Amino acid sequence: MTKNTGKEYEKFVQSIYQAIIQSESLGLTDQQNIIVEIDKKLIDRNSIERQFDIYWEYTLAGHTYRSVIECKDYNSKISIDRIDGFIGKLNDIPGLRGIFASKKGYQSGANIKAQQHNIDLLIVREQNDTDWEDENGDPLLRKVNIGMTAIHPARITGFNMLLPKNTDPSKTGPIHGMNNEIFVFNDDTGEQYTLFDLQNMLLDHHKDENGVFEKEFKFKGKIKTPNLEILIVGYKVQYEIPEPTTQDILIDFSTKLLGVVEYLGQGKKSLVFDDHIKKM
Template identity: 45%
Template sequence: MTNTGKDYELFVKSLQQAILNSESVATQKNIVIEVNKKLIDDCQIEREFDLYWEYELGGLIYKTIIECKDYNSKISVDKIDALIGKVRDLPDIKAVFATKQGYQSGAQKKAARNKIELLIVREQNDTDWRDSEGRPLIKKIIINMFICLPASINHFLPTVDSKWLEENNKQNIDSSFSLTGLDKDIIIEDIGRSDKYSLYDLSYRLSNIDGKRIGTFEEPINFDNAFLIYKELKLKIKSILLNYSIHKPIENPIEIDFSKELEGVIEYLERGKKKTIFKNGKIRNF
């Protein structure tokens, strides 16, 4: 398929528009870049330019054109000569040239002499992820997240204080019994430790915080002064026997690749500066 250069023109337009949108004057003036703009020069000849924009400031109108060339080799001096010829009879135009691979030395000299600004407008490469001193910039962040699941309480066996049962006329309840119910509804009020929690809360306390304990366990919890509360039932307990399982943490790696957000790069050869333009409109200057 023949390369018409239209895709590159739109690429340059997108980056330049993002830069204009980031500047206060452009925001106030609502500057919009036009494509394939036709202008009539002083000789009444129609000239067409790839990109064009203008704005008024302080009673003066500022006009800029960009000639875009999507070449795989450096721009030669004859291409600069052609642009000089197009703008010669448009004295109030600021002329800019944009390409991907750079310019031959003769083209750079001719452009500088005729006040044509040369840009390299391209996609990113590895050099864009280093600062001016060659130090690497953060291009990608990989976060290994480990999600610790709450323990699963398989079996819960409370031991009721038999003396308390007799004193409170609860002889119809065995001192050791199983209780079935929602884990959020079964409450342990540990007065001796000034603590109160549900089995649901307890499952999180037993969770695999350090990642070392994995498997099924059974262990007692003893109390000096505690009550088991379930709906209307409240019993003083001496201990509970827990059978619970601790699961392996779930690994969830997250990758943040900043390079996918970098839309393109503009290099200003005469000034020795560079701008990187991100998809969110953020501009970084180098």
């Protein structure tokens, strides 16, 4: 069994607090490049090097604020002895704001002692089911399953021009060009559209149908390509309408929830997402 050194929990708390500090919700948006450091060494008043699990500082109105977090990845509540040890380190380095983080909470004596020395007690943990309930116990939106259906345009497989009588087909030649370069002009209605447009227009003739079809349209008009113009009296079009494709998209908001911070002194908590923070 791998020994729990607590380093993974320290890195977890570091990532959560880095996200919180960078959040607009703390009102620190004027402070740039605030870095949350891990395993920070500071020299105390006795010139002794002291280690702190997490450290950061920032300057506001010419004053530098420094904070440290003691992290304990224990499976039981934090005892008063652990708080006493933290207080001792803080007393030797004036000007530090002390914060204690654990997963399981604190014994009553530890809670009282921390309050007496202005140490903020936090529970920093991964999410659980209660984080997806409001204050009344009603469930919050955690997952959204979206069913999407794509309706595809018709695919033209054949296009035959209907030419006026006495027209020599050999003189018209085959039409060439992209489907958005070949225009149909209907002189009877004044309509004009490309073969690309026709693919979508053909769908109007079918409701909930798919398969292979052929239609004939008669009118006086012309076909224009980039280098050719041909008089017509209509056209026949062969086309295929493919079946709609469906896709289910699952949006799981819980995958964006990095962790949860409970502020025991305030009776509140923050859900730290990868792109915002939700206070509850």
